[in-house]
Amino acid sequence: MRKLFTAALLFLLAPAARAALFINNTSKCTVQVRVYAHSEKGKACELESKIMTIPSMGTMAFNNAGQVAENPGWEKGMTVAGDPKAAVWDALGFHNGTSTLKVGTGCATVTTGVVKDACGADLNVKWTIAGRNILVELYN
Amino acid sequence: MKKLFLAASLLVLGAQAKAALLINNNTNCTINITIFAFDPAHPGCWGLQSNVLTLGPNSSESYNTVATLNTAAPLWGGGVMASIAGGPTTWGWNAGKFFFSGGGGGATVGVTSCGLNQLESVPNPCGGTATVTWQPFGSNILLEAN
Numbered sequence A: 001m002r003k004l005f006t007a008a009l010l011f012l013l014a015p016a017a018r019a020a021l022f023i024n025n026t027s028k029c030t031v032q033v034r035v036y037a038h039s040e041k042g043k044a045c046e047l048e049s050k051i052m053t054i055p056s057m058g059t060m061a062f063n064n065a066g067q068v069a070e071n072p073g074w075e076k077g078m079t080v081a082g083d084p085k086a087a088v089w090d091a092l093g094f095h096n097g098t099s100t101l102k103v104g105t106g107c108a109t110v111t112t113g114v115v116k117d118a119c120g121a122d123l124n125v126k127w128t129i130a131g132r133n134i135l136v137e138l139y140n
Numbered sequence B: 001m002k003k004l005f006l007a008a009s010l011l012v013l014g015a016q017a018k019a020a021l022l023i024n025n026n027t028n029c030t031i032n033i034t035i036f037a038f039d040p041a042h043p044g045c046w047g048l049q050s051n052v053l054t055l056g057p058n059s060s061e062s063y064n065t066v067a068t069l070n071t072a073a074p075l076w077g078g079g080v081m082a083s084i085a086g087g088p089t090t091w092g093w094n095a096g097k098f099f100f101s102g103g104g105g106g107a108t109v110g111v112t113s114c115g116l117n118q119l120e121s122v123p124n125p126c127g128g129t130a131t132v133t134w135q136p137f138g139s140n141i142l143l144e145a146n
Helices: A001-017 A065-069 B002-016 B066-070
Strands: A019-025 A030-039 A052-054 A059-062 A088-095 A100-104 A110-114 A122-129 A135-138 B021-025 B032-037 B051-053 B058-064 B092-100 B105-112 B117-122 B129-137 B141-146
Touching: A001 A088, A019 A030, A019 A052, A030 A065, A030 A135, A030 B117, A052 A059, A059 A065, A059 B058, A088 A122, A100 A110, A100 A122, A100 A135, A100 B129, A122 B129, A122 B141, A135 B021, B021 B032, B021 B051, B032 B066, B058 B066, B092 B129, B092 B141, B105 B117, B105 B129
Parallel strands: A019 A135, B021 B141
Antiparallel strands: A019 A059, A030 A052, A030 A088, A088 A100, A110 A122, A122 A135, B021 B058, B032 B051, B032 B092, B092 B105, B117 B129, B129 B141
16 A cells, blocks of 8 residues: 555656656667657657767666756757747657657657667667656667 | 646557666755665565665756666665566666765655555755655656655
């Protein structure tokens, strides 16, 4: 009963939490990805990050979209309008050199997919929601 | 009902995922965090203890496995090296001990088998009360201060 109560409390709390993005690469290969987001009053995927390179077993954490500006930065001098903590994560794009797999919402049509990684293996890319946070997992 | 379904979906979806520890400090205060975990050579609730991770206001950190902390800051205390060689069932995250810089409160949240709660409320030196939660989803753990 107490656990159920705690679980219920956690869910009640979740909508008030601000949205972080976590990217975990548990595959055997280095991956290159971009993230897409939009400002509070903007359109889906209007913000496109520069390419991030994440080594095997590497991980990245962004508390809010404002932190993308520091590393890796937005493309073409884009900036978050308004409160960066109110910006919304839309999608993650994985690039293997020849093709792109985009997972998420907004400009993505799927939340999971499988694509060849740069090492030639099948790579799963999965977008999941935890409270208002997003976790993207890349794994073989 | 929808939320219950969502919770169930997350559990199902998480099945193939390996266990990461994801940490969010959504407060406007700096938090000091000690992480507790276990591996075959360091069993039990407090087998592996990290050095103190200082997480600034509105910032996040993540660790893919307990072995990530062999090389990533703040490292395991005493130069201990964790091993994941035995597979995902041989290691895991147990707890996070929080305390706010500049006064305020502290709390430890973690797995219930270690006698810990998954939710604690502590005084926040930036004003008000902070809620610290330990949320398993799939095989990952989300440790948050809001």
